[in-house]
Amino acid sequence: EAEVAQSPRYKITEKSQAVAFWCDPISGHATLYWYRQILGQGPELLVQFQDESVVDDSQLPKDRFSAERLKGVDSTLKIQPAELGDSAMYLCASSPQGPGPYEQYFGPGTRLTVT
Amino acid sequence: GENVEQHPSTLSVQEGDSAVIKCTYSDSASNYFPWYKQELGKGPQLIIDIRSNVGEKKDQRIAVTLNKTAKHFSLHITETQPEDSAVYFCAATRFINDMRFGAGTRLTVKP
Numbered sequence: 001e002a003e004v005a006q007s008p009r010y011k012i013t014e015k016s017q018a019v020a021f022w023c024d025p026i027s028g029h030a031t032l033y034w035y036r037q038i039l040g041q042g043p044e045l046l047v048q049f050q051d052e053s054v055v056d057d058s059q060l061p062k063d064r065f066s067a068e069r070l071k072g073v074d075s076t077l078k079i080q081p082a083e084l085g086d087s088a089m090y091l092c093a094s095s096p097q098g099p100g101p102y103e104q105y106f107g108p109g110t111r112l113t114v115t
Numbered sequence: 116g117e118n119v120e121q122h123p124s125t126l127s128v129q130e131g132d133s134a135v136i137k138c139t140y141s142d143s144a145s146n147y148f149p150w151y152k153q154e155l156g157k158g159p160q161l162i163i164d165i166r167s168n169v170g171e172k173k174d175q176r177i178a179v180t181l182n183k184t185a186k187h188f189s190l191h192i193t194e195t196q197p198e199d200s201a202v203y204f205c206a207a208t209r210f211i212n213d214m215r216f217g218a219g220t221r222l223t224v225k226p
C-alpha cells in the first residue's frame with residue numbers, strides 16, 4: 001500500500017538554529033499539504049501545493065518558515081530560526097488531483113523539539 | 116473561515132459498548148467530512164468519510180451520520196475493542212480541500 005514518507009521522524013534542535021523536514025507524497029498525488037500539530041490539538045494547515053505551485057500559504061509564518069516543491073513531487077519545509085514555540089509534530093499529507101475535495105493521506109510526521 | 120468543534124474531548128467506554136463522537140461546523144459550503152484515527156506517535160489515518168449528498172455511511176463497526184441542516188456530523192463505533200483506543204479527529208472541507216480539524220477526542224476502551 002502506497003504511503004506518504006517523511007524524514008526525519010524526530011528532530012531536536014536549539015533555539016535560533018535552522019531545521020528542515022522532507023516529504024515524499026504518494027505517487028501520482030498532485031496536491032501536497034504541510035500541517036503543524038501542537039500536542040493535544042488537531043492539525044493546522046501551514047501550506048498547500050498543487051504540483052509545484054503554492055495554493056494556500058496564508059497560515060505559514062513567512063518570516064521564519066519556507067516551503068518548496070520544486071519539481072512537483074517531494075517537498076521541503078524549513079524553519080529558520082527555530083523558536084521554542086515551534087515544538088510540535090509536522091505532518092505532510094497528499095491527495096489526488098482534480099476537483100476536490102479528496103481524501104488526504106498523512107505521513108508519520110516529524111516530531112520537532114526546540115530547546 | 117471554517118470552524119469545527121468536537122465533543123467530547125475524552126471518552127472512556129467498556130469493551131463491547133458503543134462510542135459516539137460529535138462535531139459541528141460553521142461553513143455551510145463545506146461538503147466533505149472525514150474522520151481520522153491517530154495513534155500515539157503516528158500520523159492521522161483516514162477511517163471513514165462522508166460527502167454532503169449522503170446522510171449516513173457505514174463500514175463494518177464504524178458509521179458516520181451527517182445533518183446538513185444542523186451542520187453537525189457524528190462518528191459511531193459499535194462493539195468497541197481495546198485497539199480502538201486512540202485520538203479521533205473530525206474535519207470539514209470545501210471543494211478546494213482546505214481542511215479544518217476538530218480538537219480531537221481521546222477514546223479509551225477498557226477491557
